[in-house]
Amino acid sequence: MHTSDDLLSLTQVTIRYGRVEAVTDASFSVRPGEVVALLGANGAGKTSLLKSISGLVPVAAGDIRLRGSSILKKRPEIVLRSGIAHSPEGRRVVASLTVEENLELTGRASRRRATRADLLSGFEECYELFPRLFERRQQGSGLLSGGEQQMLAIARAIMARPEVMLLDEPSMGLAPIMTQSIYAVLSKRTGTLGEAAIILAEQGASLALTLADTACLLKRGEVVYHGPASELTAEQTVAAYMGTAEERQAGSPASP
Amino acid sequence: MQLLGQQTINGIALGMVFALFAMGFSLVIANLSVFHVAHAAVFSWGAVFAWDLTDRFGLPLVVALPGAALLAGVLNVLCYFVLIRHLDSRRDKELAAFISSVGGGIILTELISKHLNYVTVRLPDGLFPIRSWRVWGLQISSIQLLIVGVAGVTVVLLGLLMTRTQIGREVRAVAYDRELASMLGVGATSVSALVFFLSGVLAGVAAVLIALAFSQIDSRQGNAYLVLALTAMVLGGFGSVKGVVVGGLVVGLASSYTTAYLSSGYRNVVIFGLLMLVLVVRPQGLFAVPSSEIRV
Numbered sequence: 257m258h259t260s261d262d263l264l265s266l267t268q269v270t271i272r273y274g275r276v277e278a279v280t281d282a283s284f285s286v287r288p289g290e291v292v293a294l295l296g297a298n299g300a301g302k303t304s305l306l307k308s309i310s311g312l313v314p315v316a317a318g319d320i321r322l323r324g325s326s327i328l329k330k331r332p333e334i335v336l337r338s339g340i341a342h343s344p345e346g347r348r349v350v351a352s353l354t355v356e357e358n359l360e361l362t363g364r365a366s367r368r369r370a371t372r373a374d375l376l377s378g379f380e381e382c383y384e385l386f387p388r389l390f391e392r393r394q395q396g397s398g399l400l401s402g403g404e405q406q407m408l409a410i411a412r413a414i415m416a417r418p419e420v421m422l423l424d425e426p427s428m429g430l431a432p433i434m435t436q437s438i439y440a441v442l443s444k445r446t447g448t449l450g451e452a453a454i455i456l457a458e459q460g461a462s463l464a465l466t467l468a469d470t471a472c473l474l475k476r477g478e479v480v481y482h483g484p485a486s487e488l489t490a491e492q493t494v495a496a497y498m499g500t501a502e503e504r505q506a507g508s509p510a511s512p
Numbered sequence: 513m514q515l516l517g518q519q520t521i522n523g524i525a526l527g528m529v530f531a532l533f534a535m536g537f538s539l540v541i542a543n544l545s546v547f548h549v550a551h552a553a554v555f556s557w558g559a560v561f562a563w564d565l566t567d568r569f570g571l572p573l574v575v576a577l578p579g580a581a582l583l584a585g586v587l588n589v590l591c592y593f594v595l596i597r598h599l600d601s602r603r604d605k606e607l608a609a610f611i612s613s614v615g616g617g618i619i620l621t622e623l624i625s626k627h628l629n630y631v632t633v634r635l636p637d638g639l640f641p642i643r644s645w646r647v648w649g650l651q652i653s654s655i656q657l658l659i660v661g662v663a664g665v666t667v668v669l670l671g672l673l674m675t676r677t678q679i680g681r682e683v684r685a686v687a688y689d690r691e692l693a694s695m696l697g698v699g700a701t702s703v704s705a706l707v708f709f710l711s712g713v714l715a716g717v718a719a720v721l722i723a724l725a726f727s728q729i730d731s732r733q734g735n736a737y738l739v740l741a742l743t744a745m746v747l748g749g750f751g752s753v754k755g756v757v758v759g760g761l762v763v764g765l766a767s768s769y770t771t772a773y774l775s776s777g778y779r780n781v782v783i784f785g786l787l788m789l790v791l792v793v794r795p796q797g798l799f800a801v802p803s804s805e806i807r808v
């Protein structure tokens with residue numbers, strides 16, 4: 257499965273929560289700088305997969321490799337320091353810290369030898385992408401609006417200067433206009449956002465596909481499509497979300 | 513008026529020590545939601561370390577005070593790894609850790625008794641020059657100045673550590689959300705170990721100051737302070753350094769006024785009466801911190 261130009265590769269990854277199998281035999285890989293849209297309905301397993309990459313949930317079977325070496329069983333902070341930054345679902349920010357403290361926390365924790373200059377250039381990059389965060393940098397991050405918290409969650413990942421960014425549903429629960437503006441930033445692809453590979457998990461396929469080189473479609477924990485984003489047909493997407501035409505006709509339950 | 517002033521000074525000195533003790537205790541609560549009652553035994557050990565370092569090894573106070581505090585810090589880190597860390601994967605880990613800490617505290621207390629050969633000891637005379645001055649008719653002793661000075665500096669240093677440094681940001685992030693902190697590059701276990709260390713250091717400093725002030729060290733000393741420190745913590749509205757300091761001062765003052773105006777026998781009645789009263793009038797404590805922003 258792993259080829260030499262892959263940055264990150266998942267091989268037949270299976271994830272279980274007790275008896276529930278959330279992901280079954282998922283395989284896909286990411287090349288440097290590639291944007292992968294990880295698509296699937298509610299409960300398809302997107303978050304579980306991203307968490308397994310970060311070391312937050314154990315992998316029952318399979319392997320995950322970064323630059324050819326396995327990162328299974330590595331603790332989340334070690335995974336981050338080896339180059340994979342995770343912006344979690346639900347725009348979690350450390351509400352007891354200010355905006356800039358959130359950024360500085362990751363900026364320093366992700367690279368033990370971060371200098372003051374590294375930090376400042378990180379701030380500059382984040383504030384250039386998200387001027388709203390600059391305006392609110394001294395404010396408690398718990399007081400930010402939902403959209404601003406999402407910006408902070410992405411900016412924080414940028415502070416780690418990652419090679420791979422895992423963005424879990426950056427559009428979740430946001431007004432369309434806010435989602436638009438966040439996607440506008442993501443599509444700039446300059447600086448860290450330009451160099452890093454991005455795995456973008458979304459329920460809504462259309463927006464994510466405008467950005468993606470590759471699509472990976474999950475249906476109830478299984479990869480049902482992995483290939484160029486442009487070749488993913490509407491039918492395949494609908495089938496993954498709603499079940500195939502035959503399944504629907506037969507009245508079998510669609511994925512939840 | 514004279515007596516009131518005098519008791520205020522005594523109460524502030526005592527209250528600062530409660531605050532140190534309570535702050536250490538609440539750091540651990542904020543970090544792991546664990547009620548680490550063996551903290552009281554670590555406190556007692558702090559005084560014993562000071563006794564060992566001065567009486568047995570003849571070290572001066574300037575060495576023995578930080579020395580005993582560091583040893584208490586190390587002991588508390590051991591407590592973390594032996595009593596609490598391995599319970600992490602349990603569903604009921606807070607409760608299990610509490611029970612484990614109770615047991616550890618009993619063992620540590622017994623070990624002190626053995627170590628001291630079941631007697632009460634005291635720090636050597638002349639370890640700290642005892643003087644007193646009259647200021648506006650009030651008696652101020654060198655020990656009181658030492659307590660307020662050392663405790664004050666410790667509180668300020670802790671405050672700076674928590675608000676101005678990467679270590680402080682990491683501690684606060686782990687207190688807020690352990691999983692999220694790990695995604696941001698923070699090793700939650702090492703942060704917890706550090707928190708237990710700081711907490712033990714605070715207990716150790718408090719213990720040495722108490723041992724100097726009351727010149728008595730026994731194995732159970734910490735337990736009496738545990739309840740008072742908890743009261744200080746709840747009074748202050750658990751979660752902020754400022755709240756814990758104010759809570760400590762309130763308990764210290766209440767204790768010292770009662771001793772002077774009623775009798776020391778009423779001390780606990782007054783302190784806990786005060787606690788009940790505050791909890792009825794202001795259940796969130798004097799300085800409430802929204803639970804989403806617990807900082808300590």
Ligand SMILES: Nc1ncnc2c1ncn2[C@@H]1O[C@H](COP(=O)(O)OP(=O)(O)OP(=O)(O)O)[C@@H](O)[C@H]1O
Nearest residue numbers: 273276278296297298299300301302303304305459
């Ligand atoms: N901690 C958990 N314990 C038990 N089951 C879980 C847990 N987390 C997720 N699951 C189950 O695993 C499956 C996949 O969930 P996951 O959150 O990965 O899906 P998702 O694609 O991210 O969904 P969504 O779009 O709603 O965020 C679901 O059936 C879910 O119920």
Ligand SMILES: [Mg+2]
Nearest residue numbers: 302303304345
């Ligand atoms: Mg999800």
